[in-house]
Amino acid sequence: MLAENKLVVLKDFIQKSSREEIIWANGYLAGFLAQNETATQIAATPVVTVKPTIIYGTETGNSKKLAAQLQALLKKNKIQSKVVDAFQYSLDKIEKEDFLIVIMSTQGEGDAPQNAVKFFDNLSNSNVNLSKTQFAVLGLGDSSYPLFCKAGEVIDEQLNRLNAKRALAFQTADVDFAPVAENWFKEILDLLQKAGIEAPTAKKEIINTTSHKKSYTGNITHKVVLNDRESNKETYHIEISTEEDIQYEPGDAIGFFPKNKEEEINQIADFFTFKENASLLIDRNIRGLSKKSLTIIGALFGQDITEEKSDLLDILNKYSKPEQVTLDELIALLHPIAPRLYSISSALEAHEEQVHITVTLSTFEVDEIRKTGLCSQFLADYPKETAIDFYIHKNQNFKLPQADKDIIMIGPGTGIAPFRSFLAHRDATGAEGKNWLVFGEQHFVCDFYYQTEIQEWLTTGVLTKLDTAFSRDQKEKIYVQDRLKENAKEVYQWLENGAYLYVCGQKNPMSSDVETTLLEIIETEKGIKREEAVAYLEALETEGRYQKDVY
Numbered sequence: 391m392l393a394e395n396k397l398v399v400l401k402d403f404i405q406k407s408s409r410e411e412i413i414w415a416n417g418y419l420a421g422f423l424a425q426n427e428t429a430t431q432i433a434a435t436p437v438v439t440v441k442p443t444i445i446y447g448t449e450t451g452n453s454k455k456l457a458a459q460l461q462a463l464l465k466k467n468k469i470q471s472k473v474v475d476a477f478q479y480s481l482d483k484i485e486k487e488d489f490l491i492v493i494m495s496t497q498g499e500g501d502a503p504q505n506a507v508k509f510f511d512n513l514s515n516s517n518v519n520l521s522k523t524q525f526a527v528l529g530l531g532d533s534s535y536p537l538f539c540k541a542g543e544v545i546d547e548q549l550n551r552l553n554a555k556r557a558l559a560f561q562t563a564d565v566d567f568a569p570v571a572e573n574w575f576k577e578i579l580d581l582l583q584k585a586g587i588e589a590p591t592a593k594k595e596i597i598n599t600t601s602h603k604k605s606y607t608g609n610i611t612h613k614v615v616l617n618d619r620e621s622n623k624e625t626y627h628i629e630i631s632t633e634e635d636i637q638y639e640p641g642d643a644i645g646f647f648p649k650n651k652e653e654e655i656n657q658i659a660d661f662f663t664f665k666e667n668a669s670l671l672i673d674r675n676i677r678g679l680s681k682k683s684l685t686i687i688g689a690l691f692g693q694d695i696t697e698e699k700s701d702l703l704d705i706l707n708k709y710s711k712p713e714q715v716t717l718d719e720l721i722a723l724l725h726p727i728a729p730r731l732y733s734i735s736s737a738l739e740a741h742e743e744q745v746h747i748t749v750t751l752s753t754f755e756v757d758e759i760r761k762t763g764l765c766s767q768f769l770a771d772y773p774k775e776t777a778i779d780f781y782i783h784k785n786q787n788f789k790l791p792q793a794d795k796d797i798i799m800i801g802p803g804t805g806i807a808p809f810r811s812f813l814a815h816r817d818a819t820g821a822e823g824k825n826w827l828v829f830g831e832q833h834f835v836c837d838f839y840y841q842t843e844i845q846e847w848l849t850t851g852v853l854t855k856l857d858t859a860f861s862r863d864q865k866e867k868i869y870v871q872d873r874l875k876e877n878a879k880e881v882y883q884w885l886e887n888g889a890y891l892y893v894c895g896q897k898n899p900m901s902s903d904v905e906t907t908l909l910e911i912i913e914t915e916k917g918i919k920r921e922e923a924v925a926y927l928e929a930l931e932t933e934g935r936y937q938k939d940v941y
């Protein structure tokens with residue numbers, strides 16, 4: 391029998407608790423009775439009363455993976471948590487959160503990843519009072535980018551602004567995020583295991599780093615356009631040779647810091663009387679400026695700049711700049727140019743001391759004027775036998791499996807790049823796993839990248855199966871996913887036999903359309919419902935048997 395006052399407390403606890411919490415409390419009390427005879431002995435036993443929510447914002451899956459790892463660690467320690475995709479998270483619930491954990495990568499120019507844009511914007515505009523919420527933010531990023539882990543940093547600041555209590559200092563994690571995340575998880579666990587959560591920690595100073603990655607120097611020794619004359623594309627195969635000891639694996643990418651053209655810099659400088667520092671524009675971002683940057687420049691010019699994206703030169707031509715605004719003031723507002731990544735299309739086992747890439751010249755129109763992308767044009771123009779700096783971007787989420795495992799590679803357009811590397815590696819190492827390539831481009835005659843090599847691999851048996859989808863060779867478009875559909879039984883059979891599935895190339899709409907087709911195939915061939923097919927594909931992803939490198 392409980393004393394009246396204790397009964398009131400218990401009833402109050404029950405009323406305020408979820409079913410899961412009551413079940414947990416029941417188990418806890420039973421465990422306590424089994425292990426301890428006297429209540430005095432429980433003092434050191436952790437009493438976890440909070441149920442953390444882990445929100446992740448991700449573009450390429452790193453943050454999602456970490457969120458799942460953290461949840462598993464907490465579960466192992468008897469702490470129930472909820473993992474939510476930032477896209478699915480409704481801000482209406484935020485005031486009820488005891489403990490919010492955010493794992494957020496940064497994309498673009500210091501922006502939130504696509505799935506977290508809504509969460510990010512809503513939080514920025516919110517005025518809820520989070521004084522009952524504790525929080526911790528882990529920012530994933532890459533210190534090669536000028537705005538290192540910016541999205542995570544902003545989320546951390548926003549939660550603080552809304553009166554939430556910072557339980558742990560904002561933590562940044564660079565490309566080799568695993569050890570940092572592991573330590574951070576331990577700190578989170580430690581905090582949660584203490585009955586109360588410790589006093590908020592001060593925000594850590596964020597060092598705005600420039601690249602600490604090892605930079606290599608090489609020469610472009612070979613450059614060729616892979617398309618034939620009638621093509622709509624200009625896709626370059628570029629070979630870089632280096633005497634430095636480079637180490638990379640199939641699936642890794644190479645990063646470049648492109649530079650602005652002198653002609654464009656001079657045209658910008660001509661708008662100013664004093665142009666001594668114009669050369670500083672060489673590595674400042676003056677192309678495709680974001681709405682955010684344009685608003686800041688607009689404020690300097692006293693103009694309402696309405697463009698969503700624009701080049702600085704076009705802005706100077708279109709909007710009148712006050713005479714007193716100096717070039718130095720403008721330069722101070724510009725970010726450094728962000729690096730660009732390209733999937734490596736070679737393999738060291740086959741192409742010693744070399745890195746190959748497959749680069750499509752990005753073209754687009756602004757006010758009916760044809761423009762080209764900064765880095766793809768920079769690489770297209772880069773003179774041969776001239777030193778070029780680059781770095782290796784490791785990608786642990788896009789790796790070949792053991793040599794005896796089968797692989798299905800879906801790579802339309804430049805998505806072929808890592809698969810040339812996979813096949814060259816498997817050829818050179820004599821890997822016995824089966825290899826199936828699904829490639830697509832616009833036209834067979836002018837856009838079949840690496841056709842000779844691919845056919846050679848078919849002849850020698852390195853390539854077990856090849857399917858091509860030339861989208862514009864007939865009236866109706868045919869895409870790689872149509873080929874998958876035609877081969878549905880075989881796709882499913884390969885998967886059931888343990889094959890690894892890879893997708894590389896355009897993120898949207900290609901990779902999402904391919905995923906839809908894969909789900910349809912699994913649904914039909916296995917005779918299951920869509921939700922079950924989703925779970926099947928998710929399980930493959932968790933096992934590392936469904937990997938995407940999309941951009």
Ligand SMILES: Cc1cc2nc3c(=O)[nH]c(=O)nc-3n(C[C@H](O)[C@H](O)[C@H](O)COP(=O)(O)OP(=O)(O)OC[C@H]3O[C@@H](n4cnc5c(N)ncnc54)[C@H](O)[C@@H]3O)c2cc1C
Pocket residue numbers: 643677678679699700701730731732733734748749750751752753754756762763764765766767804805807939940941
């Ligand atoms: C992991 C990874 C691997 C990749 N691998 C490859 C690969 O193997 N091959 C490959 O070709 N690419 C690859 N990419 C893409 C590559 O990194 C670049 O994004 C691509 O080459 C475009 O860069 P850019 O500098 O040429 O174009 P940017 O100058 O960055 O322009 C990109 C786009 O921004 C818009 N834009 C720019 N300026 C303006 C403006 N003034 N007004 C309106 N819109 C504008 C246009 O839509 C343009 O197409 C990869 C990307 C990633 C993340």
Ligand SMILES: NC(=O)c1ccc[n+]([C@@H]2O[C@H](COP(=O)([O-])OP(=O)(O)OC[C@H]3O[C@@H](n4cnc5c(N)ncnc54)[C@H](OP(=O)(O)O)[C@@H]3O)[C@@H](O)[C@H]2O)c1
Pocket residue numbers: 623750751752753754802803804805830831832859860861862867869870871895896897898899900901903904941
């Ligand atoms: N802006 C540019 O000028 C430009 C040019 C090239 C590439 N890029 C960028 O570079 C990246 C990769 O381009 P890429 O040259 O490698 O190839 P890509 O443009 O992706 O084209 C490769 C093949 O994929 C097809 N495709 C288009 N939509 C598809 C879909 N939903 N599902 C399946 N296949 C689809 C294309 O067909 P169709 O073309 O017939 O539809 C083409 O046959 C993309 O991010 C792209 O934005 C930009």
Ligand SMILES: Cc1cc2nc3c(=O)[nH]c(=O)nc-3n(C[C@H](O)[C@H](O)[C@H](O)COP(=O)(O)O)c2cc1C
Pocket residue numbers: 447448449450451452453454494495496497498499500501503530531532533535536537538539540564565731
């Ligand atoms: C196109 C692109 C832009 C990026 N921009 C930034 C950036 O501005 N700042 C940063 O710190 N990291 C940047 N990154 C690095 C990512 O944040 C990093 O790779 C992270 O591990 C990705 O995690 P995710 O898979 O959860 O999205 C960028 C990566 C790519 C591919």
